[in-house]
Amino acid sequence: MDFYQRVASVCRQIPYGKVATYGQIALLCQKPRNARQVGYALNKKITGDIPAHRVVNHQGILSGAAAFKNEQEQKRRLEEEGVKVDQGQQVDLRVYGWKNTLDDALLLEALFKSKGI
Numbered sequence: 001m002d003f004y005q006r007v008a009s010v011c012r013q014i015p016y017g018k019v020a021t022y023g024q025i026a027l028l029c030q031k032p033r034n035a036r037q038v039g040y041a042l043n044k045k046i047t048g049d050i051p052a053h054r055v056v057n058h059q060g061i062l063s064g065a066a067a068f069k070n071e072q073e074q075k076r077r078l079e080e081e082g083v084k085v086d087q088g089q090q091v092d093l094r095v096y097g098w099k100n101t102l103d104d105a106l107l108l109e110a111l112f113k114s115k116g117i
Helices: 002-013 022-028 035-045 073-080 102-115
Strands: none
Touching (some): 002 022, 002 035, 002 102, 022 102
């Protein structure tokens, strides 16, 4: 269960108007091989104020449709934040990808320790 709490914490840090990949979130959770589990967490295990619409696959393709009311919901939310989604349901990660820093990772590590997760 701690992993799901970590996923929620990391997702809350994704800046407005940016996206992160499942693998990037797994890495920031200190579980680099758990990208699929991040998707499972966002779809089934965590709820609340998680900006799940900001999470895309490693190619920038929207892949969270199962977590939303309809297939276009993720695209709509991203476009509201100024993120351009092309016809192939893809985001340019060079432009809109969250370029987290070592400082971000260290802050998250400290947050995990403070929460005991």
